[in-house]
Amino acid sequence: MRDGALTAKLWAGLIWVVIGFFIVNVFGLIAAVVVNSFATRWLGTWLPAGFTLQWYGSAWSEFQLDSVLIVTVEVVFAVVAISLLVGVPAAYALARRDFRFKRAILLLFVLPLLVPPMTYGIPLATVLYRLHLAGTIVGVILANLVPAVPFVVLVVTPFVEQIDPRLEAAARVFGAGTFRLFFHVLVPLLTPGILAAGLLVLVRTIAMFELTFLTAGPDSQTLVVALYYSVFAAGIRAGQSVDAMAVIYMATTLVWLLIALRFVNPTQLVTRVKE
Amino acid sequence: MSSAASIQRKTVDVTALLVAPGVGLVLLLFLYPFLYGFLLSFSAHEGVGLRNYVKFFSTPFLSQTIATTLWISFPATVVNIGLALPIAFATRRHRLQRLLTAILVVPITLGTVLIAEGLLLYLGPQGWLNRFLLVTHLSTSAIHLTHNYWGVFLSLVVSGFPFAYLLLLSYLTGIDPVLPQAAATLGASPWRQFIHIYLPLLVPGLAIAFCLSFVQAFSVFPSAVLLGAPAGPTRVISIAAYQAAFEDYDYPMASAIAMIMAGVQLLVVVLILAIRVLFYRGPTVGPKG
Incomplete structure (x- = not known):
């Protein structure tokens, strides 16, 4: 013993x-x-x-960080907004209703999270190039929506399932229309889920390298892609100014991660797949 | 009742339709490009056929990338899962678990580009690791861990271990604690609880975690370029696909390589799931009562 x-x-x-x-x-x-x-x-x-502190100043001007940061903010917030707008209603439908092809639809939402971005990113970039969308900020946003929308669906669905359907029925009985039902009953009750999904998509999009890298042009690079190019071209620039940029990237990511961790469990950042 | 049912039926259609925009988006931006790439991979300058695939497998410079990638990603996955399983088990109910998960989520969040840059400095000939090894006389000369196989391997551990840990932790905490408690009541030691209760129940989660970790490692790209030797020992399949698309502008060939990449990943996943079927299948939750 x-x-x-x-x-x-x-x-x-x-x-x-x-x-x-x-x-x-x-x-x-x-x-x-x-x-x-x-x-x-x-x-x-x-x-x-x-x-x-001089490297921060030189990194800022050498790598045109002001325009890179503006692109990053535009891409990230567009992806968060669109993925919530599309993903939350889909999560609601999946949690509340049974319909034909539901299993196929669930599989369709899980696949983009399981297949690595590098694998589907190349065909996606090819299509976006044919449509002349690659190299533009619209193309970068579209590419980043591919994992973001399914992610929102999977995170928000359990939150919808927790809401008692009788609350909706009660609101209907008292004459609430679909619009009022949605904004006065569902959205307030779903706030924790929407917040969690939004923050997680935000953190994941800031750090999403592959899809942005494959679809971005010189004017549509986000911070992480600009960082890749500067590390790639190390030797041309001083290592310290590359690292100053890396610190700016790290600070951006970690601030949002800290905010996110107040509302979500860290394990939620990783895809969870139910058997 | 019949009017209620008819109202119900009317709302069913509208509510179910809420899923349509999401489905449409994934169909258009995920499934369609994949099918498009699949068809494109069969086209070449002179008509339709298997030319791209034949070229891939008959050119060692291209076909070797499969072995190269497996040679990095498979050991890295085994190490990640091998470390994550006992650590997740030991910390599953530890008071520091939440702090630990919060720390481990940092490398995942920072992403592979930053990890590559950090490791270049940290593992480099002038880095803290080599300095430590020299000062403590653990090594007589600087060891080379960057711009070779080990750089890429270590970057896959830094980003892959936390991923595997968080996945396995969520599976472990999903196992009903009543089952091991029952075993403990009957005198099973923690080790025997692990072998006879947890491990069989964890096999499905373990298989999924292994598949996901492997698939991630197999598609390694930024660290293979930045931290490896992208012209030789770490010329992984992603690099070949990227070069075909963005350096040769040969989109059919790039699509073919992407399809081969997906094919190898699928093959390994099917293999793992086939092995997993040999083990216990059943609920991870004890009977209620």
Whole structure:
């Protein structure tokens, strides 16, 4: 019995050592980027020779961050707004009604979340190029809607299922039309679900590299794609100004992640597939 | 009653129609491009046929990308699931679990581009890891972990392990605690509870988590370019598809590579699910009563 307790303790200890090791390394790679972005010169020492803010200014002008940020904000908010407008009613219909082809429709909504963006992104980009939409901000928004709409549907459906249908029936009995039923009964009750879905789509869209990369032109790059190109062309620019941009990207993402984590469970960021 | 039923029927149609815009969008932007790409992959400059596929499999520079990608993505998936399973099990009811999940969600949120840039600095010859290894005399010379296989592999672990952990955690917490409690009452140790109760019940979730992790790893792109050796050892299939589309402007060939990519992913998923059928199938929730 004592032997069992000892192995259990050793096992638990080992688990936390592995977790600690992983977190220390992730923290290390993030801290390396942050430290380098403030570094004057950093060669062969633990920390840079000195610290400066100049790289943020040069990154801002070199990478035209003002226009990149405007594009990012436009894309992200368009994707959030459209995916909520399309996804929430679909989630409502799926939660409340049974109809033909419902299983096929559910599969249709799950597939874009399971197939990696790189796989369907290339045919999608081909179609968008044929339609002369690729390279424009409209094309980037359309591409990003592909995983966003199904994501909203899957996140919001359980929230709709929790609402007692009798509340809607009661509102109907008292003469509420569809419009009033929707805005005075459903939307207030669904607010937590809509908020969660919106924030998760927002965070995922800021970080969505593949689809934006495949469909963006020079004037429609979001922050993460601009970051890729600057890392790709490392050597042309100072490493520190690339990292200054990386820190700006990180700050944008993490602020929204922190806000999102107040309202959602972290596991919701990952697709959950029911058997 | 009959009037209520007729009102009901009238609203049924309208409410069900709310799903239409979403379905239309996914059909137009997901299914249609996929089918379009599928058909396009059979067209070539001189007519219709399997030419693109024949070219892919007869050109080692192209066909090797399948083996290269599997050689990175399969071990990475095994490591990620192998680490995530015991860790998710050990922390499933831990008081620090919520904090841990919040920390682990950070690398997923930051995405592969930032992880690649961070690892370039962190693992590089001047990076903190090599500095630590030299100072502690764990290594006598700097070890090369960037611009090769290991850079890509490690980036897949950094982004893939948290993903696998969060997935498995949500499956584990979905198992009714009454079942292992019953086993514990009958004297089963935590280890035996895991082997005889949790593991069989977790097989479906494990299979799905493995498939999703693998499919993600197989489509690795930014870190294979930034952190690997994209001309050689880490020339993964995504790079081949990207080059066909955006450097050669050969959209039929790019579509063919995308279809082959989807085909390999599908094959592995079918294989995993076929293995999974050999195990227990049934409810993960105990009988009520």
